[in-house]
Amino acid sequence: MKLIMLGAPGAGKGTQAEILSERLSIPTISTGNIIREALKSGTEMGVRAKSYMDEGKLVPDEVVIGIIRERLAKDDCKNGFILDGFPRTIPQAEALDNMGAAIDRVIDLEVPDEKIVERMSGRRVCESCGASYHMLFKKPAADGKCDKCGGTLVQRKDDHPDTVKERLRVYHEQTEPLKAYYQKQGKLAVVEGQEAVEDTTRLTLAAVEG
Numbered sequence: 064m065k066l067i068m069l070g071a072p073g074a075g076k077g078t079q080a081e082i083l084s085e086r087l088s089i090p091t092i093s094t095g096n097i098i099r100e101a102l103k104s105g106t107e108m109g110v111r112a113k114s115y116m117d118e119g120k121l122v123p124d125e126v127v128i129g130i131i132r133e134r135l136a137k138d139d140c141k142n143g144f145i146l147d148g149f150p151r152t153i154p155q156a157e158a159l160d161n162m163g164a165a166i167d168r169v170i171d172l173e174v175p176d177e178k179i180v181e182r183m184s185g186r187r188v189c190e191s192c193g194a195s196y197h198m199l200f201k202k203p204a205a206d207g208k209c210d211k212c213g214g215t216l217v218q219r220k221d222d223h224p225d226t227v228k229e230r231l232r233v234y235h236e237q238t239e240p241l242k243a244y245y246q247k248q249g250k251l252a253v254v255e256g257q258e259a260v261e262d263t264t265r266l267t268l269a270a271v272e273g
């Protein structure tokens with residue numbers, strides 16, 4: 064199964080992608096996580112991406128397309144994958160089509176902007192493995208510690224309110240047109256994000272199977 068998780072930043076794509084990844088035993092590929100890793104290790108790509116990321120802007124298409132091309136060529140993608148945060152522009156979607164990655168379904172997770180701003184302020188991520196949590200909706204078992212690896216949970220710099228507003232503007236302008244793109248291909252399934260993660264998961268699973 065080859066899936067794309069589409070939706071605004073903070074809509075809960077990452078959480079749903081992680082759950083689906085476990086259920087379907089296929090990897091989640093998050094361009095955001097790959098870029099943050101590159102940044103931590105100080106690679107040239109990471110350094111180049113930092114200024115865009117910090118301002119809530121998109122990293123240039125050729126950079127993320129290169130990341131995905133390399134990642135999809137790896138062995139663990141043979142039986143499928145879940146793309147979280149890619150594609151985010153029409154040229155990225157076209158590049159993906161040209162790679163011959165026959166996508167089965169695109170799950171569009173819909174959450175109103177006001178809710179997103181509220182949710183982002185409570186979001187925390189593990190600085191070691193990138194797993195995501197929420198102080199109200201998805202608490203870790205131990206305060207400030209990742210359930211999966213014990214790493215420290217931190218607030219991402221780009222989750223601060225002003226940057227979130229810019230990320231939403233960029234989403235509406237550059238990423239939202241992808242809904243029509245995949246609708247035309249007959250692959251789009253819309254899921255309304257719910258308050259409780261389990262409720263959203265139920266709808267997501269139905270959309271994947273449907």
Ligand code: AMP
Binds near residue numbers: 148
């Ligand atoms: P995310 O963790 O998916 O919210 O991504 C965090 C940031 O990484 C974004 O705000 C962008 O600056 C950059 N990024 C991640 N994925 C992409 C992409 N597909 N295209 C362009 N920039 C991206």
